[in-house]
Amino acid sequence: MPDTQWPRYMVFVQEQEKDPWRHYGTVHAPDADMALLNARDVFARRPQALGMQVVPAKLIFGKTLEELENPNWANEEIIGKSENYLIFAKPFEQSPCEQLGQVKANSSQDALKKALQNFPDQKALWWWVIPGSELSASDDADADSMFAPAFEKTYKNQAEYHTVTLMRELHDTGKLES
Amino acid sequence: MYGADVEQVAIELNEDPQQLEDFEARIARGEKIEPGDWMPKEYRRQLIRMISQHAHSEVVGMLPEGAWITRAPTLRRKLILIAKVQDEGGHGQYLYHAAETLGATREEMLEALLSGKAKYSSIFNYPTLNWADIGTIGWLVDGAAIMNQTMLARASYGPYSRAMVRICMEENFHKKQGQEMVIFYSQGTAKQREMIQDAITRWWWPTLMMFGPHDSDSPNSAVLTRWGIKTRSNDELRQDFINQLVPDLQACGLVIPDPDLHFDEESGNWQIGPIDWDEFWRVVKGIGPRNKERLAARNKAHDDGLWVREALVAYAEKQATS
Amino acid sequence: MANVLADYLIALADDELILGHRVSEWCGHAPILEEDIAFANIALDEIGHARLWLELAAKELGEDPSTFPDKQAFFRSPADYRNLPLAELPNGDWAFSMLRQYLFDSFELARLEALNQSTHTGLSELAAKIRTEELYHLRHTQAWVLRLAQGTEESQQRSQKALNALWPHAQQFSSPLPAEEELNNEKKVPSSSELFSPWVSHQSDFFDEIGLALPPQTNSIDADRFTHTEHLTELLSDMQEVARLVPEGRW
Numbered sequence: 001m002p003d004t005q006w007p008r009y010m011v012f013v014q015e016q017e018k019d020p021w022r023h024y025g026t027v028h029a030p031d032a033d034m035a036l037l038n039a040r041d042v043f044a045r046r047p048q049a050l051g052m053q054v055v056p057a058k059l060i061f062g063k064t065l066e067e068l069e070n071p072n073w074a075n076e077e078i079i080g081k082s083e084n085y086l087i088f089a090k091p092f093e094q095s096p097c098e099q100l101g102q103v104k105a106n107s108s109q110d111a112l113k114k115a116l117q118n119f120p121d122q123k124a125l126w127w128w129v130i131p132g133s134e135l136s137a138s139d140d141a142d143a144d145s146m147f148a149p150a151f152e153k154t155y156k157n158q159a160e161y162h163t164v165t166l167m168r169e170l171h172d173t174g175k176l177e178s
Numbered sequence: 179m180y181g182a183d184v185e186q187v188a189i190e191l192n193e194d195p196q197q198l199e200d201f202e203a204r205i206a207r208g209e210k211i212e213p214g215d216w217m218p219k220e221y222r223r224q225l226i227r228m229i230s231q232h233a234h235s236e237v238v239g240m241l242p243e244g245a246w247i248t249r250a251p252t253l254r255r256k257l258i259l260i261a262k263v264q265d266e267g268g269h270g271q272y273l274y275h276a277a278e279t280l281g282a283t284r285e286e287m288l289e290a291l292l293s294g295k296a297k298y299s300s301i302f303n304y305p306t307l308n309w310a311d312i313g314t315i316g317w318l319v320d321g322a323a324i325m326n327q328t329m330l331a332r333a334s335y336g337p338y339s340r341a342m343v344r345i346c347m348e349e350n351f352h353k354k355q356g357q358e359m360v361i362f363y364s365q366g367t368a369k370q371r372e373m374i375q376d377a378i379t380r381w382w383w384p385t386l387m388m389f390g391p392h393d394s395d396s397p398n399s400a401v402l403t404r405w406g407i408k409t410r411s412n413d414e415l416r417q418d419f420i421n422q423l424v425p426d427l428q429a430c431g432l433v434i435p436d437p438d439l440h441f442d443e444e445s446g447n448w449q450i451g452p453i454d455w456d457e458f459w460r461v462v463k464g465i466g467p468r469n470k471e472r473l474a475a476r477n478k479a480h481d482d483g484l485w486v487r488e489a490l491v492a493y494a495e496k497q498a499t500s
Numbered sequence: 501m502a503n504v505l506a507d508y509l510i511a512l513a514d515d516e517l518i519l520g521h522r523v524s525e526w527c528g529h530a531p532i533l534e535e536d537i538a539f540a541n542i543a544l545d546e547i548g549h550a551r552l553w554l555e556l557a558a559k560e561l562g563e564d565p566s567t568f569p570d571k572q573a574f575f576r577s578p579a580d581y582r583n584l585p586l587a588e589l590p591n592g593d594w595a596f597s598m599l600r601q602y603l604f605d606s607f608e609l610a611r612l613e614a615l616n617q618s619t620h621t622g623l624s625e626l627a628a629k630i631r632t633e634e635l636y637h638l639r640h641t642q643a644w645v646l647r648l649a650q651g652t653e654e655s656q657q658r659s660q661k662a663l664n665a666l667w668p669h670a671q672q673f674s675s676p677l678p679a680e681e682e683l684n685n686e687k688k689v690p691s692s693s694e695l696f697s698p699w700v701s702h703q704s705d706f707f708d709e710i711g712l713a714l715p716p717q718t719n720s721i722d723a724d725r726f727t728h729t730e731h732l733t734e735l736l737s738d739m740q741e742v743a744r745l746v747p748e749g750r751w
Binding site: 005 | 278336357
């Protein structure tokens with residue numbers, strides 16, 4: 001019997017106020033609501049999130065720097081309709097893939113063309129355009145129950161384990177102080 | 179990899195020489211290869227194999243430790259162990275994602291694991307026989323994994339190296355909570371000292387084997403090194419680990435089960451006795467103490483869960499058409 | 501007065517601990533990896549809540565909050581536990597576990613909202629804190645119960661079977677916790693029976709909406725927090741095994 005591991009959803013997180021949306025990874029989920037719930041459990045295990053958004057991975061139109069060097073990239077089969085597109089880019093290897101802005105465009109290709117015009121000096125290893133209508137976001141009102149609880153789980157913090165002190169006691173005196 | 183890569187790699191290089199040269203120059207310059215970039219077919223194939231097997235290791239690794247969650251002796255230890263096992267699931271999740279960026283699907287990868295075709299780190303084919311094994315796994319096994327993963331954080335494939343960075347950050351508490359347990363029990367009651375010594379005696383050699391065969395016996399893959407997939411030697415990593423652990427374990431009053439263990443002044447290294455490679459290959463080939471059980475458990479969860487996965491797809495489809 | 505509130509709090513903790521223990525048994529065996537991670541989170545929260553209730557009980561009794569919770573969890577016998585018997589039933593299939601979790605999450609939320617109005621400040625504050633996590637649990641389990649009830653024919657059948665097995669135990673939610681009447685008179689805690697009727701009505705509507713039938717009232721199983729099944733004995737014997745091996749040890 002063929003298996004299903006559910007479709008992939010791309011996950012974006014806003015860590016703190018004034019931070020742009022950042023790409024975190026993917027989750028497998030049957031629908032957008034479950035994707036948001038799963039994204040919270042997979043990515044907000046350690047505290048640092050205000051909000052999350054998900055979009056089916058297959059709906060993201062992306063091009064790498066290398067692919068953009070081929071001038072025919074814009075002539076492939078047109079994808080997407082006329083609407084608002086969110087523009088994401090990954091500037092350097094060490095930097096996160098973040099939202100730069102948004103554009104109104106007729107298609108994914110049109111959106112990327114406009115993005116390249118609007119951000120002419122932007123270095124990017126790759127670009128993503130995401131149709132705004134396909135994004136599902138967590139509710140601001142839910143931020144407390146979605147993300148705050150991770151702060152309580154201090155046992156996930158490596159500083160909670162005083163192994164350096166304990167080892168020093170053993171090396172120095174052969175026994176533990178307490 | 180969770181532990182070292184032990185498969186014989188037959189690499190077929192059948193690419194345009196100029197493209198290959200440009201690709202290798204990028205890696206030599208320290209650039210990361212990203213999804214969508216040109217890459218040799220073999221690079222993609224080897225990475226999918228390694229990354230998915232690393233993911234399988236994390237997921238199978240949930241089982242030997244998960245078995246002790248219900249018996250954790252304090253509420254704090256229970257919370258710590260659940261969080262650790264949850265992290266391992268999370269790490270498997272990040273890694274499957276990295277393999278997916280190369281074109282692999284999770285359905286295919288799981289099929290390979292469950293049918294026995296794909297490998298996972300053989301350390302998880304050993305049983306957890308007492309509670310002290312949990313502390314031992316944290317300090318020794320996760321400690322060894324961290325060393326391997328730190329090396330892989332320099333891997334040439336972007337999504338893999340970034341997954342490693344994220345995993346290393348989370349893995350730190352895994353090692354420390356284990357070390358704390360070993361320290362406490364080695365200094366505890368007679369019964370606790372007996373338990374922890376027994377655990378160390380059983381896990382010491384399998385942990386050393388995690389670093390893979392001696393360099394002299396390893397599949398000699400200059401190509402993998404050139405492609406930034408393998409960046410340090412097995413013996414180097416293993417020696418670093420031994421030098422770190424031996425003094426600390428001895429300070430705990432624990433006996434390392436190696437009559438030949440001694441410190442060599444000249445090299446500054448702790449020298450160990452011979453590793454039993456027969457056992458190593460037996461376990462890798464699937465004849466280890468728990469190979470069958472691990473796969474059976476994963477297969478059962480998978481089979482039992484099929485109706486669940488299908489039900490949610492059916493619901494989503496109904497919603498989409500309504 | 502301090503002692504009776506402690507008894508109440510310990511019973512709340514027992515619900516969380518036993519349920520959390522059952523949830524944690526799914527770790528590594530869930531239908532999909534994302535759910536292994538999600539259900540583990542629920543287990544972490546429940547056991548964390550148990551610890552919080554026990555720490556508050558310790559303060560009431562003048563005991564050391566850093567040792568009291570473990571003493572209660574690992575050194576009481578089944579007869580002294582005060583959880584709802586519903587929590588100790590074995591996990592069954594995914595539909596059963598998810599539905600059981602949903603029933604608990606929804607009733608607990610109602611109780612927590614009432615506890616947030618308690619005249620006892622410590623209790624009110626802790627209830628508010630725990631409530632934020634429970635809100636998330638309910639979202640998760642409700643989403644699952646809905647999808648399983650309406651997914652495929654098989655999932656619908658399993659959901660109905662689970663409801664048939666679990667609903668007769670629902671009456672237990674109305675049974676009072678230790679010292680509840682006294683504490684309720686002092687406006688420190690709500691009455692479980694008062695919370696029960698609106699909850700039943702709400703659940704009737706929900707199950708009706710999603711296409712599941714409630715089994716008849718005549719199937720009700722009479723049970724309360726003072727009588728336990730052999731499942732609890734087995735559960736605790738497993739849970740307490742290592743702790744009792746070296747009772748005086750530092751684990």
